[in-house]
Amino acid sequence: MPKNDLNQPIDRVAEKPPGPRRRPLIAPLLISAAIVLAVVAAFWVAVVDNPDGGRPVAVATIEDAVPAATGSVGKESAGSEIAAPAPANEPANVQLAALPQLPPSVAGDPSLLEYTTSGALPRVSPDGRRPREVYARRSAPVPQGVARVVIVVGGLGLSQTGTQSAIDALPPDITLAFAPYGSSLQRWAGEARDAGHEILLQIPMEPADYPAVNPGDHTLLVSAGAANRQDLEWSLGRMTSYAGVMNHMGARFTGDEHALVPFLGEIGERGLFYLDDGSSPESLAAKIGSALAVPVLTADRVVDRDRSPDAIVRELMALEAIAHTRGVAIGVASAFPASVEAIVRWSHEAQARGIVLVPASAAVPPRSDGG
Numbered sequence: 001m002p003k004n005d006l007n008q009p010i011d012r013v014a015e016k017p018p019g020p021r022r023r024p025l026i027a028p029l030l031i032s033a034a035i036v037l038a039v040v041a042a043f044w045v046a047v048v049d050n051p052d053g054g055r056p057v058a059v060a061t062i063e064d065a066v067p068a069a070t071g072s073v074g075k076e077s078a079g080s081e082i083a084a085p086a087p088a089n090e091p092a093n094v095q096l097a098a099l100p101q102l103p104p105s106v107a108g109d110p111s112l113l114e115y116t117t118s119g120a121l122p123r124v125s126p127d128g129r130r131p132r133e134v135y136a137r138r139s140a141p142v143p144q145g146v147a148r149v150v151i152v153v154g155g156l157g158l159s160q161t162g163t164q165s166a167i168d169a170l171p172p173d174i175t176l177a178f179a180p181y182g183s184s185l186q187r188w189a190g191e192a193r194d195a196g197h198e199i200l201l202q203i204p205m206e207p208a209d210y211p212a213v214n215p216g217d218h219t220l221l222v223s224a225g226a227a228n229r230q231d232l233e234w235s236l237g238r239m240t241s242y243a244g245v246m247n248h249m250g251a252r253f254t255g256d257e258h259a260l261v262p263f264l265g266e267i268g269e270r271g272l273f274y275l276d277d278g279s280s281p282e283s284l285a286a287k288i289g290s291a292l293a294v295p296v297l298t299a300d301r302v303v304d305r306d307r308s309p310d311a312i313v314r315e316l317m318a319l320e321a322i323a324h325t326r327g328v329a330i331g332v333a334s335a336f337p338a339s340v341e342a343i344v345r346w347s348h349e350a351q352a353r354g355i356v357l358v359p360a361s362a363a364v365p366p367r368s369d370g371g
Contacts, residue, residue, distance in 0.1 A: 108240035109134055112271075118230070119237020122270045130271030132295065135243040136361035137198035139173060147323035148358045149350065150175065150330040151343060152246065152275065152299070154202055156192075157182020159335070166335045171347050172196030173357035177246055178239065180204065181216055185239040193241055198359035200275060201242045203235050205250025215249045222252055222259045232266060243361050244295075246275035246332075255282035261292070268294030273364050277302060277332045295364045299330045304339040312342040320355055328363050
C-alpha cells in the first residue's frame with residue numbers, strides 16, 4: 001500500500017519545511033498613528049489652546065478684598081454701597097465703613113463727616129459750620145407774636161410703605177425722625193430732604209422697665225458706662241444729613257446724670273441738637289444740656305398716646321393753646337397711619353387759624369445754640 005498522510009502514523013509524518021513568515025502590519029500602523037496623534041495633541045495644547053503660545057507664564061492668585069465693615073445689622077443691600085475714601089488725616093490702616101453710593105446732595109456735606117469704622121459720623125466742619133445749622137430746614141421768618149408749632153413724626157424707616165406715605169403726605173415743615181434699625185435709611189433720608197423735611201435720628205435708650213421692654217440692639221444703657229460711646233456711634237453712622245437726634249424710649253437713661261452727661265457732651269461736640277420727647281418727667285436732659293451749653297428741646301405733648309383720631313386732634317389743639325401762650329410748642333408722634341392722617345388734616349386747619357408750622361431747629365433758643 002502506498003504510504004500517504006492518511007495511513008502513516010501521526011508521529012512519523014514528515015514535517016514540511018517551514019516557509020517564510022509574514023509579520024502582521026496592523027500593530028506598527030496603530031503605534032505610528034498613536035505617535036502622530038500625541039504630537040498633534042501636544043502641539044494643539046501648547047499653541048492653540050494656550051493664548052500665550054506655549055511661552056512660560058507666571059501665574060499670580062488674586063483674591064477679592066474683604067468687604068469693609070458697615071456697622072449695620074445686615075439690612076442694607078451690598079450693591080448699594082461703596083467704600084468711602086479715607087480723609088488725609090486718617091491712618092492708612094483704619095478700615096472705614098462703607099458709605100451709601102448717593103450724590104452729595106443726599107449723602108451730605110463731606111466736610112461735616114468724620115469717617116470711622118462705624119460709618120460717617122456728623123462733626124463740626126474745619127471752618128466751624130455745624131450740622132444743626134447746615135441741615136436745618138430754611139423757613140420764612142415768623143413775625144413776632146405769631147404762634148409756632150413744631151411737630152416731629154418718628155419711627156420712620158421701619159416700614160417702607162409707612163415711610164413713603166409720611167414723606168409724601170406730611171407738610172414740609174413737619175420734622176421727620178428715623179429709627180436707626182430701618183433699612184435703606186440714607187435713601188429715605190435723601191427723599192425726605194428732597195421733599196423739604198428737616199430730619200432727625202432717633203437714639204435707642206434704656207427704658208425704666210428694661211430688659212422686659214427692650215428698644216433693640218445698641219441701646220444706650222445706664223450700666224454700660226464708656227461702652228455707650230460705641231453704641232452711640234453705631235446709631236450716628238446709620239445715615240447722614242440730620243440736624244439733631246432724639247430719644248427712642250429712655251426713661252431710665254435720661255434720668256441718670258452719669259449716663260446723660262457724656263451722651264449730651266458728644267452730641268454737642270458733633271454740632272447737633274437734642275430733642276427729648278417729653279415722655280419721662282424725670283428726664284434731666286434740659287438741665288444738663290443747659291449746663292453743658294448743648295441745645296436741648298423738650299416736647300410738650302406726645303400727641304398719639306391714644307391713637308384714636310379724636311384723641312390725636314385734642315392733643316394737637318392743646319399744642320395750639322401752648323403756642324399761643326409761650327410762642328412755640330413742640331409735639332411728637334409716631335408714623336402710624338391714623339397719626340399721619342390726623343396731623344395732615346389738623347395742619348391745614350391750624351394754618352387757617354394763624355398757626356405757623358416750623359421745623360424743630362427753629363425752636364432751638366439762640367442762647368443755648370453755642371453762639
